[in-house]
Amino acid sequence: MKNGSSNKIELSVFFRSFLVIVLYRLVLDLSYILVISRFFNYEGYYLIINKLKVLESYLFLIVLGAFILVFIYFRIRVFPSEFLLYLLFLFTYIPLGSLYALCDKPRLFFYYSTFFWFLLIFMYYVFPIFKVRRVRFSKFLFLTCTILFNMAVLFLIFKYLGISFNFDLSLVYEIRSRYVESNIPFAGYLFNWVGYAINPLFLSYVFNKRQWLTFIFSIFIQLLLFSQTGLKSFLFVPILVLGVNWLYQKYGSKKLYLLTTLLIGLTVALGILSYFLMGDIWVSSLLTRRTFYVPALLSFYYYDFFTSRGFTYLAQHRLFGGFLKYPYSLNPPHLIGSVYFGTPEMGANNGILGDSYMNFGFLGAILWSFVLILFFKILDSFCDMDKNEVLIGPLAVFANAFTNSALLTVMTTHGFLILLLFSIIIPKNRIKYRSEG
Template sequence: MQIKWNKILLIIGIALYVYGLKLAYTDFISPAFSYFGFINLHPSTLEQFVSIVFVFIPILWSNTHAYRPSRIVYWILYMMVYIPAMIVPDYVRIDNFDEIITLKYVLLFCMALLYMTGYFKLIPVYYTKMKAKVMMLLIALFSLSLWGIIVQTFGIHFNFSQVDDVYDLREAYRDQVNRVSGYAMNWQSKIVNALLLALGFVNKNKLLIFIGVFGQLFIFSITGQKSVALSSVFILVIIFCLRKSGRNFVLHFVYGITALVFLTMGLDLMMNSSEYTSLFIRRMLITPGLLLSYYFDFFSVNPQVHLSHSVLGPFFNYPYDKLPPFLIGEHYFERVGLAANANLWADGFANFGYAGIIGFTVLLVGILYVYDSISANRNFVVSAALIAMPAWSLVDTSLITSLLTHGIVIAFIINYFLKSERKVDPLYETNHRVKLGSSLE
C-alpha cells in the first residue's frame, strides 16, 4: 500500500513540475527572452498531450527509492534533461510531428537503459588496502595543490562587490584561465568541495560543511558562474534527499525541484521581474531542452562531426570552422563567440545522430555500473554526492568532457580508495538486498 501511495505522489509531483515549467515558460521566460530564441509558437493541445505522454511513460517502470548512485544520476537526467527535452521543443518548432518524434522515442529508450542499470547484478570489487586517514591526507594534499594552482592563477581576493555584474567576472575569468587552472577549478568545486559537504553531513562535522560552502563561494567570486554558487545548495539538497539510504529520495528530489520552480515564479511575481525564473528555471531547466532541439535541427540537415574535433580528430576531418557549441550559438542566437554548450544527448546527436545518443548512453550505463559496484561497500551518501556534480554537468556538457574535465574519473578514484562505512536502512536490507559477489577490502 505504501508503494502504491508513493507512486501516486510521484505522478502528482511530476504533473506539478511539468505544469510549473510550462507556466514559467509561457508567462515569464518567453515574454522576457523571446529575442534570445525562447519563442512561443503556441503548440496545439494534441502536440502538448503527446509530449506529456512521453514524460510519464518512464514513471511506469520507476519507483521512489534510490539505493544505488546510478539511480541518482537517472533522476537528475530525467528531471533536468529528459522532461525539458519533451516539452520545450513544442514551443519553438513549427512541426512537432516530424522527425522530432523519433528523437523522443530514442530518448525514452535511453532512459529505460539508464534505469536498468540499477537492476544489474554488481560485480565483485577488490579494494586496495589503504587506511582512511592516509586517503584523507592524500585528498587534503590534492586539494591544497588545486588551491595552489587557483591562487597562483587568480590570486587571493573576493569579488563579491561585482556579483551583480557576473558578466564582468566571467570575462575576467576567461582572460586569466588556462587549461591547468580550469581543471583545478572544476575538480575542486565539483569533487573535493562536494566530498567535504558529504563527509560533513555524514560525520555531523559543521567545519567540513563550512569549508565546502566557503570554497564554492570563493570559486564563484572568481568565475562568476552561478552554477558554482548554486552547486552548494544542489549538493546539500541531494544529501538531504538521501536520508534513510535513499528510501524516499525520488519524492524529495521531485518535490524539491517542483517547489523551486513555483517559488521562483512567486518571487518574480512579487518583484514584477523575470530575474529568478531566468536564473533557476530558464538556465537550469529550460535551456537543456531548447538546445537539444536546436542541435537536432542543425545536425539533421548539416554534416555530423564524428568526434573529429575531439578524440577521433586523427581519423576524420572536421567539417566546420567553429566547434559545435559556437556553431549553434551563432546560428540560432546570432551571437558570435556564444558557446551554446548542450547535454550529453545533444552532443551525441551532433557527433553520430541517433547512434551517438544511444552509444553515449550505453557508455554512461557502463560507467555507472562500475561505479555502483565500487560503491557497494562504501557510504552511500558519500558515493552519491561524489557523482552528483559530474552528473549535473551532463545537463550542459558532453559525456567525454565530463569524464576528466568535470571529474567523473576523479570521483571513481576517490570512491575506490576512500574507505567509508556503508550504513544501510533496515528496510533496504529486508526488501532490496543487493546481489553481488564477495568484495574484498
C-alpha cells in the same frame, strides 16, 4: 504483516511520486505559457501550442515516468547513480517534452529523446554491476589525495591571483575575464576537478562524520574558487550537496525522489508567483528558463543543424582530431551560437541529447546511453549502503553538467571520471541513516 505493510508504503510513495512528476510538467508548462514565451520570445521561445504534441508528450511522460519509478520503488538494493539518472530525467526529458508541445518543435527529435531515455532506463536496470575487490588503506588514500589536490588549487590561486574573497554576483563576469587572462597552468582541469568532484565528495564525507574543522576548510576552498574564477556554480555546489545529504539522511532513499521533484516543481512555481505578485521575471529567467528550457531549445537547434549538414563523429575532440577531419571553422557550441543567435562568441553548449545526436545521429542514442550506463555501473560497483549517503550529494552536482555539456567533456574536464576514481577509495561511513522512506 510487516512485508505487506512495507509494500503498501512503497505503493503509496510510488503513486505520490508519479503524481508529482506530472504536476512538475504541468507547472513547467504554465511557466512557459505565462512567463517564458511572453518575455523571451525574441530568443526563440515561441508559443505555438500543438494539441496533438501536448497529448503525445504527456503520454510518453506517463509511460517513462512509471517505468523509472517502478524500478526505484520496488527494488531492494539502492545505488547512488540511480539518483543522478532520475535527476537527468527531470532536467532533460521533461522540459524537452514541454518545449516540443508548446513551441511545436520537430517530432522526430522528440521521438529520438524518448528512445534515448527508454534505453537509458532499460540498460540501467538490466545491466549488472561488476564484482570488484575492496581497496586497502582507503581512508589514508582518500584523505591524502584530497588534501594534495586542494593544496595544489590553493597554491595556484595564491601564485597567480592572490587570496581574496568576493561575494558580489554583479562582478562575476569581470572576475571571470581576469581569471581567463591569467592563463593558469592546468587550471581548466584542476579547478573543475576540485570544485565539482573532489571537494564536494570531501565536503559530504566530513559533514557526515561531523568533522567541523575540515568541513570549514572544504567550504573555504569552495568559496575561494568562486571568488577567483567568477563561476557561480562553485558557490552553489555546497548548498546542493548538503541539501541532498540532509534529505537523504532525514527521509531515506525512497522519499528523496519524491521530495526532490516536489522542490524543483515548487521552484518553478515560485518563478510564476514572483512574476504575478511582484512583476519580477528574474526567478523564472534564472531558475526555469536557464536551467530547463535553454538546454531543451539548444537540443532542438543541434538536431536541426546537424540533420541537414551531417554528423561530426567526434572529430571536434582533440583525441580524435588527428585522424578525423572536422569540417567547420568553429567548434560545435560556437557554431550553434553563430548560426542560431548570430553571435560566434557565444558558446551554446548542450548536454547528452544534443551531443549524442550531433556525433552519431540516431545511432548516438544507443552508443551514448551504453557509455553513460557503463560508467554508472562501474561507480555503483564500488559502493555499498555506507557509501551511498557520501556519494549521493556530489553526484547531484553532475545533473547540471550532463544537461549542459558534452559527454566526454563531463567525463574529463568536469571531473566525472575523477569522482569515479575517488569513489573507489571513499572510507566507509558509520553514521546511521534511513534507507527506507
